[in-house]
Amino acid sequence: MKRSIVTTKDGSKTIRLEEWNEHYHSTHGAVQESMHVYIRAGLDHFLTKYQADEISVLEAGFGTGLNALLAQEWSEKTKTHIHYTGVEAFPISEEERHALDYSKVMPAANAKDIFYQLHEARWEEVVPLTEHFKLTKHQLFFAEMEMKNVADVVFYDAFGPRVQPELWEVPVFQKFYEALKPGGVFVTYCVKGTAKRAMQSIGFEVDIIEGPPGKRHMMRASKPC
Numbered sequence: 001m002k003r004s005i006v007t008t009k010d011g012s013k014t015i016r017l018e019e020w021n022e023h024y025h026s027t028h029g030a031v032q033e034s035m036h037v038y039i040r041a042g043l044d045h046f047l048t049k050y051q052a053d054e055i056s057v058l059e060a061g062f063g064t065g066l067n068a069l070l071a072q073e074w075s076e077k078t079k080t081h082i083h084y085t086g087v088e089a090f091p092i093s094e095e096e097r098h099a100l101d102y103s104k105v106m107p108a109a110n111a112k113d114i115f116y117q118l119h120e121a122r123w124e125e126v127v128p129l130t131e132h133f134k135l136t137k138h139q140l141f142f143a144e145m146e147m148k149n150v151a152d153v154v155f156y157d158a159f160g161p162r163v164q165p166e167l168w169e170v171p172v173f174q175k176f177y178e179a180l181k182p183g184g185v186f187v188t189y190c191v192k193g194t195a196k197r198a199m200q201s202i203g204f205e206v207d208i209i210e211g212p213p214g215k216r217h218m219m220r221a222s223k224p225c
């Protein structure tokens, strides 16, 4: 499918799938959305709730690596160890990675180097990147995952239900429910009623909370302890 790089309203870039008219991030602001949905509503929330020294993050759709880059920066800022696992069926190309150039909109001086390392890291291996951050990337379809009780926080960042409805239904949600530890947190930008009900039917406790700029709401769910 043809992909192009576009600039979002906060100045950060994202990828657009031409045929689907679908973007990897919100066109209101890619970095802004990731910070709100995954870093603040996911990591800050988990840290406040559990005061954990180490957090295991599982991302559905590693894609551009933006969420991983922001999580790495957060791990150094909060001195919290993160083991970040990214699942991705269709990795982006080297050319796309260069064109995205997130280091331009990130405050950290080493952002360019970290972004490079996130993409260069070998697949299917645990790769320590910095003092507080290690990464494992799996090239897999979500439906192929077999993880059980390993994740504290799930970043669910699949394409929307308009273009991939099957990723917002019970069988795939079940995979992530099983991957979460009891008490684990699941965050996503999507608040579609059918997705919410599918999650509740598996056992998730679902909250609809304030969304990022340009979007009224987002969803945060947890697996009961």
Ligand SMILES: C[S@@+](CC[C@H](N)C(=O)[O-])C[C@H]1O[C@@H](n2cnc3c(N)ncnc32)[C@H](O)[C@@H]1O
Binding pocket: 023, 024, 025, 059, 060, 061, 062, 063, 064, 065, 066, 067, 087, 088, 089, 090, 091, 140, 141, 142, 143, 157, 158, 159, 160, 164
């Ligand atoms: C909305 S994009 C977000 C990617 C990433 N979180 C980011 O910040 O760039 C969704 C990602 O899910 C991947 N994807 C789509 N269907 C998938 C599937 N069935 N299994 C695994 N990955 C999938 C896409 O290739 C894409 O990278």
